[in-house]
Amino acid sequence: MDFEKIVSDHKCRSCIISVERYQDGGFGNIRVVAANKAHREDSERVFNHPFVPDSPYTDSLPQDKNFEDFMYRCACLGQPLHTYVHVEHMGLWVNMFLLPLESDKENIGYCLYSCDISPYADSEQQASLSAETATHVLEISIKLQGAKKDDIRQVFRDIIEDIRKICGAEHCCILYHDITNRKYINFCEAMNPQSPLQPDAIYNNEKFYDIANSFDSAIRGSSCLIIKDEHDLAWLESVDPDLYSLLLENGVKSGILFPLKHNDQILGYLWALNYNVEETVKIKETLELSTFLIASEIANYQLMKQLEILSSIDILTGCKNRNCMNNYVDDVISGKAELPEPYAVVFADLNGLKRVNDEKGHSVGDSILRTAAAILSQVFYDCDVYRAGGDEFMLIIKDGDVDETSIKSKIGQLKEKSAIDTDVNFAAGYYIANKGEDIRTAMRLADEKMYIDKKEYYAKHPELKYR
Numbered sequence: 001m002d003f004e005k006i007v008s009d010h011k012c013r014s015c016i017i018s019v020e021r022y023q024d025g026g027f028g029n030i031r032v033v034a035a036n037k038a039h040r041e042d043s044e045r046v047f048n049h050p051f052v053p054d055s056p057y058t059d060s061l062p063q064d065k066n067f068e069d070f071m072y073r074c075a076c077l078g079q080p081l082h083t084y085v086h087v088e089h090m091g092l093w094v095n096m097f098l099l100p101l102e103s104d105k106e107n108i109g110y111c112l113y114s115c116d117i118s119p120y121a122d123s124e125q126q127a128s129l130s131a132e133t134a135t136h137v138l139e140i141s142i143k144l145q146g147a148k149k150d151d152i153r154q155v156f157r158d159i160i161e162d163i164r165k166i167c168g169a170e171h172c173c174i175l176y177h178d179i180t181n182r183k184y185i186n187f188c189e190a191m192n193p194q195s196p197l198q199p200d201a202i203y204n205n206e207k208f209y210d211i212a213n214s215f216d217s218a219i220r221g222s223s224c225l226i227i228k229d230e231h232d233l234a235w236l237e238s239v240d241p242d243l244y245s246l247l248l249e250n251g252v253k254s255g256i257l258f259p260l261k262h263n264d265q266i267l268g269y270l271w272a273l274n275y276n277v278e279e280t281v282k283i284k285e286t287l288e289l290s291t292f293l294i295a296s297e298i299a300n301y302q303l304m305k306q307l308e309i310l311s312s313i314d315i316l317t318g319c320k321n322r323n324c325m326n327n328y329v330d331d332v333i334s335g336k337a338e339l340p341e342p343y344a345v346v347f348a349d350l351n352g353l354k355r356v357n358d359e360k361g362h363s364v365g366d367s368i369l370r371t372a373a374a375i376l377s378q379v380f381y382d383c384d385v386y387r388a389g390g391d392e393f394m395l396i397i398k399d400g401d402v403d404e405t406s407i408k409s410k411i412g413q414l415k416e417k418s419a420i421d422t423d424v425n426f427a428a429g430y431y432i433a434n435k436g437e438d439i440r441t442a443m444r445l446a447d448e449k450m451y452i453d454k455k456e457y458y459a460k461h462p463e464l465k466y467r
Contacts, residue, residue: 001102003034006112013038014114017057019075021107026231027072030057033110042117062087065235066222066284073281074098075109083285084125088221093118095125133286136166140290144297152301153188160270161190163290167256167283168276170195174260175203175212176268176298184212187268187298197273202250211242215257215269218243223288225257228277247273256283258291262299270294314387316366317373325386325394332439342434343398344407345442347450348376348414350391351425351457368423375417375424379410394443402432427454 003016015035020028033054035043040051043060051060061067064087073079078100086093094115101110140159147155156174164172169192176187186203202208218240219225227236227247232254237244247255257271270291275283312324331337350372357365369391376385380395388394397407411428418424429449433442 001104001110003110006101007034007036007039010036010114011038012114012116013042014112015039015060016101017071017075017111017113018054019072019109019111021072021076021109025229027068027076030068030071031055032057032060035060062090062221064222065220066224066226069226069228069280070096070098071111071113072109074100075103075111077109079281081281083288084122085223085288086121088223090221091119093121093125095122130282130285133282133289136162136286137289137293141293144293147297152297156188157190159294160188163270163287164190164192164272166286167272168279169272170197170274171199172270172272173199174268174270174294174298177212177266183209184268195274197251199250199273202246202252205246207242208246211240211246212269214240214243216259216266219257219259223258224284225255226280226284227255228280229254256280256287258287260291260295260298262295267295267298267302317370317387319373319377319385319387319393321387322389325388328384328396329439329443339396339398339439341436342402342432343396343442344402344430344432345439345446346380346395346397346407346411346428346430347388347443347446348372348393348395348426348428349450349454351427351454352423353391356423364423371424372418372426375414379413379417394446404432407432425457427451427457429453 007014007016013036015032018029018031018033020030022028031054032039032051035051035053039060043049043051047060049059057063057071066085070081070083074081075098080100081098082096084093084095094117096113096115099112101112103110140162143155143159143162160172160174171189171191173189174187175184178185184203189199191197191199205211215225218236220239227233233244233248236247252273254275254277255271255273256275257269259269260267270287272283312320312327314321328337332339350368353365353368356368369387372391373385373387373393376393376395380397382399383395383397386394407430411430414426414428418426427450429446429452431442431446431449433439
């Protein structure tokens, strides 16, 4: 067959690729036996040496394990293939076509490879999916876009179950990377009830965090990591023995691992274990775009959680703020939050803070507020501490011993600890609700008792300015 003639008629980058086929279903040497002018020129520009016919494919094309699988499927199994992928380490988008060619050699397969390369993503090419794939991706997109703030985790659980079924996998999971706490969180998962797999044994492995941190190096610049048979497992053992051992010890025979990236930052990974390897190409095509959508939504979810934290935390003291307090009270009143009796409301106010601000400056006053918040959190360690406003704090005791003796003891500890710092002095009041009182009534009565305590303090120290 005149391979030079075949490729010379193509205007876009094109070459003829040969794949050595083994009897056990594996493959060996992959070579570029002929190339057209566009491919030769591109090879010389990128790889800095002239193209040589029948040379290893890595001399003129980027090395990629998933690309090798595509070439094998086309050249040896006779499958015509098309895909649109991002070559991560080169920063390029490649629209590639592979067509099988006849071979006169028993152990060698041939295919025609043509591609178009761009530094930018083409939305039309991303949308040029098979009808089945497009349907799956559209369904995932609709679920993500229709998700409400309070049911987003359930939506992700539904989606991961959909993906598990698409993959025909025993287990499917999104692992969220919690960088601050150095761990991977099982964000959502789906499991075939008949599967003998025990994924918790994988995630709870003491080395899992370090192993997961090596995922990106195992992917090696590809869009994903695909392990479909014993040949791929042998390859994985050579590049990442720890991951190989972890999977093998827990009965994993095949898997697909996709990074979830947003603005070049890895948010986590999606993986499917013991999947239907016969559908590898379709699964890869579906997950290629689905993971892009999922990563974007996780980034939005992450942002919303950060905004939620910022909207509920007092930046100065680290306590929950008045907005958070009001929301909780509203939830109790509406029945959204349960507050079983007995419970207690405690109000604590700083005596003399205005005098400190006037005489020593607001920076000293801010330091006193931070110290006061720390003392409150230490004494009432099992309660949420709210900064109700200014120098006033509120706590709700709803767990443990809610009785006069216990609360008086803690208020005594509060005043003992604050006595160590001459500028920190608490007035405090409390009310125990056990007769069906409205929480707002309990708050009002606790606040009134706190002001009685404050008046008693100034009665003993008339030389100090009020407030």
